[in-house]
Amino acid sequence: MAVVGEPVEATLDNTTSKTDTSASAALQPKKVFMRTYGCQMNVYDSDRMTDVLGPEGFTTTENMEDADLVILNTCHIREKAAEKVYSELGRIRKVKEERARQGKEMMIGVAGCVAQAEGEEISRRAPIVDLVIGPQSYHQLPKLLKTARDGTKVVETEFDIDAKFKHLSERAARPPLKRAPSAFLTVQEGCDKFCTFCVVPYTRGAEVSRSVEQIVTEAEQMAVAGVREITLLGQNVNGWHGAGPDGNSWGLGRLLYRLSEIDGLDRLRYTTSHPRDMDDELIQAHRDLKTLMPYLHLPVQSGSDSILASMNRKHTRDEYFRLIDRIREAAPDIALSCDFIVGFPGETDQDFQDTMNLIRRVEFGSAFSFKYSQRPGTPGALMDNQVDEDIKSARLAELQELVAQQQTAFNASRINMTFGVLFERKGRMPGQIVGKSPWLQPVQVDASEDLIGTIQPVEILEIGRNSLFGQLKPGHHDVVGQ
């Protein structure tokens, strides 16, 4: 999966910081400004970085000007990702200079996939950067920060994923802190698929899975800390194969059955999946587990067999259709989501129409779509039959129009339905709270914020562009999402 969504920029706020300040009372309080780009994996990793910085006296700030430490947690998915990081660093340099005039320090770190891909080049092109740190080394952040503060530029991009996973397990063994009702849990990192458009196998390395015990321990801790919904994360999450307590290798389906036994965990999700790794047990889990939400993000990227082959996706369009049929047989009301790339090298009008026909046949609840862009170091970047930008733009607009129609139709099909909504935060309007439907749609309701962290039955009255609007239905016992 690499194209897991329109890369979003999320600035972590103080309310979601899970820093443990108990050990840091004697330390000078410091502030970290964390800017997160890209997929949920990066959001999860940013949380982990704030976790390890907590005992060092750091709390989070939303104002870069107040920060003693700025970290850009970068994403390499989008076009010219590295150039965008360099121009952002140019803006940060001015803030750093202003703080220096006031006699205040500001250290700057670059993390994430651009850090992994660019390595020393970042220190060379942007000397203001004190620390370049790849995704497998976040647990070492305090130590590396100290080295950088002592005046040594740090570039740490080793692939020691076992050490990172070990650290995550140690963290899970600590007393739980209060957590938001919905949380991510990384079960797997890296990818062995080598799709020809994707940088993930190069920036995140080969697939590595955490053990069942590690994952269950962390999930149990999350449940005690108030988490009601966990989304299992991995670049190729359904490729997860972890050592089980019985000595056998478990697949994701079996793991979901085990996680569904944890008291207090009401909802499970996972993202992002590859069609080749949807095995029978995982599909059965969608049929059997009330806790497994009826939503599946299953990227196909293209509906043309020749483009799928050129992308090295390792499946055909017919195999995708057969898979969708099996999933819908197991879970008829499932919402399917997808990623599409238009204008991959060599894509003809007919190839594109094959993609449009695939969308019409499957009918998605939502989808992310992108124009193909060349990523340095990937085979696709070297293909000589690149598609004209104007053609890509026209195809993308046509595809997005069709997906928008399907998304609206799916959302409209929820009107007058009553189902469980997990409330997560206050809405923009006074008196409004926002939660998630079982199908991952935002749901807005006028209700007390005391309900945040609970699942309540909601009747849907109308739909907006991206959200559903409803009213509480106290006492309603519904079948989905409770």
Ligand code: SF4
């Ligand atoms: S190479 Fe792996 S991470 Fe990238 S799109 Fe393919 S399956 Fe996804």
